[in-house]
Amino acid sequence: MKKYSLIFLFLVGFIALFSACNDDDKYIPTPPVVSIESLSGVFAMPQEDSIILKAKVESPLETTLRWSVNGEETSTDSIYTFKMNDLGNYEVKLTATNADGEVSATTPVEVYGKYKYGTFILNEGASLRGDIASKLSFINPKGIFTDSVYQKENNGEMLKLLSQDLFISSNKMYFISQRNTLTVVNAETLKKEIIYEDEIKDLVAPTHLVVLDDNIYIRDNKGVYLFKLSDKSLTFIEGSNGARKNTMALVDGKVFVSKGKSVVVIEKGKEEISHTIDFEGNVSGIIKSADKNLWVSDASGKISKMNVKDYSISQTNELPTEAAKLLTASYAAAPSISAKGDTLYISALQSKIYRHIFSKNQTDFMVDAKEMVENVNIVYNTVSVNPINGDVILNSIKGYGENIAVNNISIFDFSGSEPTLKANYENYLRYPAGTFFTYNFE
Template sequence: MNTRSIWSLLLLAATLTTGSCSKENEEVPSLKFELSTGSDAGTESPVFVVPGKTVEMTYAAENATSISVEALSEGWSAEVREADSRIVLSATDDAATKATLTVTATGSGTQKISQDVELYCLNAFDDPNGTFVLNEGNMTTENGSLTWISPEGYVIDDAYKTVNGTELGNVAQDMAFCDGMIYVISQNGEGNAVGATFENDGMLVVMDAKTLKKTAAFTREELSELNWPSHVAVLDEQHIYIRDNAGVYRLDSTTGTLTFVEGSDGAPKSQFVTMNGKVYTYKSGLMSKILEISTESDAVNSISLPWSVTYDINEVLGIQKSDDGKIWIMTFGFGKPAIGKFDPTTKEIKQHLLGVKVSTGSSGVAFAARGNDIYYADNMTIYHLAFDDDKEDDTNEEGDPVSAEEWMVDVSALDKNAGLQYNGLGVHPVTGRVYINTLKSFANYGQNQIWGFDFSTSTEAPAVKYENYTNFPAGFFFPEKN
């Protein structure tokens, strides 16, 4: 080999060596990845998915060679669409309520970035630990809506619309549970009192209690005999009882016919009691009566309250079902408010004195009861009375009875924007949590609060507080225990 050849080989080797070192020192592009859920519920809330509907998340990635998702639990699916940087989620009716989505971006070399997203399937609104708030809506501008508070404390602002894509009737007033269904009655249906028309699902809406999917609806025209309906109770499909300004009607949903219940004229704007296969309302006055309605007749069975009572009854403020098959009845007579437990079979009543006379509001809810614990409010102040079936009220030195009620909390002292109570209290039958809705004012109803108190833990601060979700709330409702 000549000298020129040797030098050529050495030069080639040097060139190759230099090139190899240059590639080893070259920087690997840095991987960047950011996932956006598009949720306005806050970072602590999961991504909510309605069965049968898709939810899209977007992402931004730089220097990524691939985007992948880990397999989800049964009933869930996630599809990566790299062409437009999207991830499409869906869930089936029987999907697990909770799931975790793991998204991984892979870059050059060993670079990987993973991000977890909590998912929540809205397929189980019948959890007995949940809470509903029915909203009237502003009569002149809005339809009714149904707020759902999950057992975990997540709030779905309008769960009915989220599931169905349509809305409840104008001025939703009351709801009832029966045989796996929910019935919602609205005052105006598709048109309000001043003639404005609204696009919604009608005056009476029936939905599946688990999924909230609409199963039936009756328009204002179909229920044209009703004049401002306010409350509903259901025994079966042929015995749907609706109270309006005239009294109580029975709707047979299989035929669409309405029949007036004889003797129910003047039934108050107050929630029904449904128990033991019967529906109860009342007539208030010096001759106060409990009105019992059953499937046996389209006429009421009138049950007079006893003449001889501990505390006179000139007015009935409201009734609720007791856990032992009797009826709680809040009354007022000659300056003395009282709470009583009435047995419609024996017609016996046991009463205890209250310290305040409550106002019922447009929903007709005067008080809430769980076991023998009675909760009621004088505007913004919540009171509690532990009802004793065996004990009589104590008396003072003058021999006058003394109420055993307890002052619990003045909600207005906890928030300057809590200006007035709206439509009564609710007490959760499972957790015992006491709920109250407040507004800043009628004009500023958009500033509002849902309060939940665990009084066994604290009377000074709420256990939960949710702000600006309600629209003139009609009341609290709780899924039936299975």
């Protein structure tokens, strides 16, 4: 019996040992599962801003974290605030480590210039009774207003007097001054790159421009000229005589110019007008549409949609009398219309703002700015709508002379049942030449 008992105990011990070894074989290591989350939902930001990144970690074991940017360790917390002032693309890496292993996740983060996206208001200044310098103001997407941004970014240097228009192309911003100066800056930083003066000295009071690759089309008192950056040549575009002092449009690699009752077309590489499209009244506005065709308004009180490939008119809407009056070809240097999608806004040089929904042929009176903002006596140029968020901007002054210093940049929100004044920036204007949204140049 004692012999059998020993055998039994041996077998029980062997089975227990075998079971323990078998349990060890079944152990599955559990290294962490890790990913990176942006609390704002974006991984791109302007310089001097920040992005809050959060570590998302799944691990049953104690885990340590390590953040690095381009290989340099920056933090060991679960929340990391990414800040960089230098433009460029960065690799953010999050490494999670527990007793069972080490796992990493990476994400690219872009830092772009703080002026890449937003709204510019160009002030031409004046040369009457002493010069009032041109200046550029900026409203970022968060609604933060900064005055004289060109001056701030160029060590106090002022924009050339009577800067009338700007255009953004290939990450460069171009300013044209009636004093025969073409200034080129970096579109993200506003740092000056080059100024052309002698090369365009033969122009007479140039006011508007369009940039197509290295071809710059400049409108002056005679017509439209082609200034080629490659050889610095300046050539008059035949047939452009009498081009209206107003914004030109670039769509489908073609330049569209208003001239009397017509829109004329300049094709790249040509030194004469290629096509002429006639309208019932003097053309008061031409702007690129969201689907990359053309909106055209004319003094007969109509707005048309034009196909830029075959120049056909797909639809023409006639506005009611009061709104139609605002489509006259006035002395304003900006178009009579501004658009977000198929919704257009009209004010001409008045404080009353109308909205026209083109697809519904519906026109509504939105607001008289005088009822919501003080000192709106003279509307300077025309109303403009932000093509992204629908904000409508109206620039106004109390009057001329000393009263020019009393003015408003008024931003209206028409998304609700009643108009609201979203923001009003007082006393920054100095004869505003126009409002420019970076998104319209994309």
